[in-house]
Amino acid sequence: MTTDGSRKAHDVVDVVALGESMVTFLPTVPGRLADVPSFERAIGGAESNVACVLAAAGHSARWVSRVGADGFGDHLVETIGAYGVDVSFVRRDPARPTGVYFRTAGDRATDAHEVAYYRAGSAASAMAVDTVDLDAVRAGRVLHLSGITAALSGPCLDLLRELTAPRPGRPLVSFDVNHRPGLWRDAAGARVLLELARGADIVFVGDDEAREAWGLHGARAVREALPEPEIVVVKQGRGGATALDKGTDVPAEDAPGTATFVPAPNVDVVAAVGAGDAFAAGFLSGTLRGLPVRDRLRHGHLMAAAALTVPGDLATPPARDHADRLAALDDTAWGTLRLGPGWTEAAPRAEEEVPTP
Secondary structure (H helix, E strand, O other): OOOOOOOOOOOOEEEEEEOOOEEEEEEOOOOOOOOOOOEEEEEEOHHHHHHHHHHHOOOOEEEEOEEEOOHHHHHHHHHHHHOOOEOOOOEEEOOOOOOEEEEOOOOOOOOOOOEEEEOOOOHHHHOOOOOOOHHHHOOEEEEEEEHHHHOOOHHHHHHHHHHHOOOOOOOEEEEEOOOOHHHOOOOHHHHHHHHHHHOOOEEEEEHHHHHHHHOOOOHHHHHHHOOOOOEEEEEOHHHEEEEEEOOOOOOOOOOOOOOEEEEOOEEOOOOOOOHHHHHHHHHHHHHHOOOOHHHHHHHHHHHHHHHHOOOOOOOOOOOHHHHHHHHOOOHHHHHHOEEOOOOOOOOOOHHHOOOOO
C-alpha cells in the first residue's frame, strides 16, 4: 500500500477484473425509449459488477479499465470505489468519452426491452497491451475477463489474447463468454470467443450462448469444445448450472450423476439483470475459499438470487455465514428454498437453517 491508501501494482489481491463499465440510464416509468421523459443514473459493466460483488462479500478486488476525463468517468470511479474495489489503476483518457447506454424497464434477457449504446470510440476501447498496467492486472489470485472486452476494438482483443496466453506464474484466469452479437461485425466473433475461452482456467457460458455462438447443445458438447480449462460452468437459467472438471467423462445428457449439477433456488424475480455477473462472483468467491464445486455453484446461485431480487445490476450480497448456512442445506431443503426481495438482509427462516443433529 502507498501512503495515501492506494495499492501498488505488485500488491496481490484476491481478484482483478478488467473491462469496460458504462454509465447506465434507467427509465423512471415504463415505455418506449421514445416516450420515457426522464431517467435515473446507474452503472453497468460485467467485470466491474463482479469486482463490486466480491468486494461487498469481503474479498479484495481491483478493477482495471479506462474512462473519460469527464463527469461520467468520475461517477464510475467513485461509485465502484465505494464498494471497496481498488480503482487505483483506472486510467483517465482526455481524448475519449466514457461510454453510456440507455435501456427500457423490460427484461433485457428477452425481446421485451430496448437498449441504446453510446460506446463507440469510448475510453475503454483504447485499452491495449501498452495502455494498461499489466503488473497491476496480473497481481490477483484470479483475473476475471469477459468476451465483451474483446469486441470493443482490435487493441482490446490483442490485450485479451495476451492475458489468456499460457505463461509461468499467471493468475487463475476466469472468462465469462458474454456473447453479445451486436458488438461483433461478423461471425468471426464466435470463433474469437471460443479461442479466448480455451485459454482460460475457469469458463462461464450460458447454454443459450453456446447454442447461438457455437451451435453447441448441452454441457457435454461445451466441455468437448473446451478441453483446456480446468473447469467449465454451463448456466441453464432458471434450471440451474452444471460444472464440469477437466477430464470429466460426461456421457449422455440424461445420465444422472456424471457432472456437478446444482438446481437454482426458487426466486421471486424483481428484475432479470446482473444475475450472470453475480453468479460468476459467487462461484469465484467459493473458488477463492477452496469450497467444493457443489458449494461454489450454490454460492453462485445465491449471489444471482440477490441480484434478481433488486431492480438494478448490483445488490447487497448475503452475509457470508448466512450464505454458508444456505449452501450447506441438504438437497431436499435446497430444492424447496424460495428467495424474495429483502432476503439478503433478513435472518434465515427456520426452514432455511442447516438441520441440527
